[in-house]
Amino acid sequence: MNKAKYSLMIKKEALRLGFMSCGISKADFLEVEAPRLEKWLNQNMHGQMQYMENHFDKRLDPRLLxxxxxxxxxxxxxxxxxxxQREDTFKISKYxxxxxxxFVIKDKLKDLLAFIQDxxxxxxxxxFVDSAPVLDKAWAAKSGLGWIGKNNNLISRQSGSFFFIAELILDLELDADGITTDHCGTCTKCIDACPTNAIEQPYIVNGSKCISYLTIELKDAIPDEFQGEIDDWMFGCDVCQDVCPWNRFAKPHSEPRFSPKEELINYNKQEWKELTRELFNGIYKKSAVKRTKYEGLMRNIDFLSR
Incomplete structure (x- = not known):
């Protein structure tokens, strides 16, 4: 009785805090994901993302966290x-x-955890918000929030895939939700549209070829083989999501903290090329773009401008 009551309480509070959806799964070993992750790492599809090799056991078992x-x-x-953004410019991923x-999600998660404890x-x-050894998409799929599509993004029939995923791992027994079914069908739009052919097979993405990896994670020079293939993306990439038919159901968010600076929306290519460190720090104050730093963003812009 309490399991059902507590599960419903948590879901209602999550929605009140502004989360789009909330699902629950039993904290257990991810048996299906374990061999997939091991194979992906052994094939070096993670490129320079060495952190993906760390804490292998913890990624697969939340009871170790x-x-x-x-x-x-x-x-x-x-x-x-x-x-x-305007169309004739260097592009930034919508997230x-x-x-x-x-910052935004951790504040909400801490409020949710406090609510549970109170x-x-x-x-x-x-x-957890994308910064610890947790397989976010696997847990969200197990919780019934969507299925992992051919582009390796979690997709929801109700809202598409333009959303963040986060977790609370609790020592509280709750009612687990069931998984949903895969609705990609025979569609290959994401595979066909990927500028660098990073989706090498349905459901298998070579991270080292992904534009998001090349423009954010890669610390060395972008390899010449990708010249002319990056499609004006200077930070991240949304191509496989933009073409996904399920994203016709995406609706604008209502989170004020996600509102973009005017420069980000309106700058043309020349203005981005002339970006100073001071302007970078102003436009991207508290922004995820700071991860690539000023030097990294200018490296990307220089590569796209050749």
Missing amino acids: VEGAKSVVSLTLNYYPQEQ AYGEDYH NIGEVDGRV
Whole structure:
């Protein structure tokens, strides 16, 4: 009785805090994902993302992250923007338009955890936002929030894929939700549209060829083989999401902290080329773009301008 009651309480509060959806799964070993992750790493599809090799066991078992863990609460937060960049410019992935999502989501997660502790009692748990060894998409799929598509993004029939994923891992037993079915069907739009052919097979993405990797994670020079293939993306890439038919259901977010700076929307290519460090720090204050730093962004712009 309490499991059902607590599960419903948590989901209602998550929606009140602005999350788009909330699902629950049992904290257990990810048996299906384990061999897939191992194979992906062995084939060096993670490129220079060495952190993907670390904490292999913890990525697959949340009980190693939170002692006595019984439930994984997965949450999604919409970031689809109302207004988008002008077309004739260097492009930034939509998720980075506003304030760094790590800050925004962690604030909401901490509020949710406090609510659980205040209303249910002594519950131990941790909040996770894309910065710890947790397979976000796998847990969200297990929680029924969508299916992992051919482009390796979590996709929802109701809202598409322009959303962040986060988790609460708790030592509280809750009612687990069932998984949903795959609705990609015979569609190959994401595979056909990828400028660098990073989606080498349905459901298998070679991270080292992905534009997001090349413009953010890669610290060395972008290899010449990608000259003319990066499609004016200077930070991240949205191509496989933009062409996904399920994103016709994406609706603009209502999170003020994700609102973009005017320069980000309106700058043309020449203005980006002339970007100074001072302007970079102003436009991207508290932004996810700071991850690539000023030097990294200018490296990308120089590469695109050759």
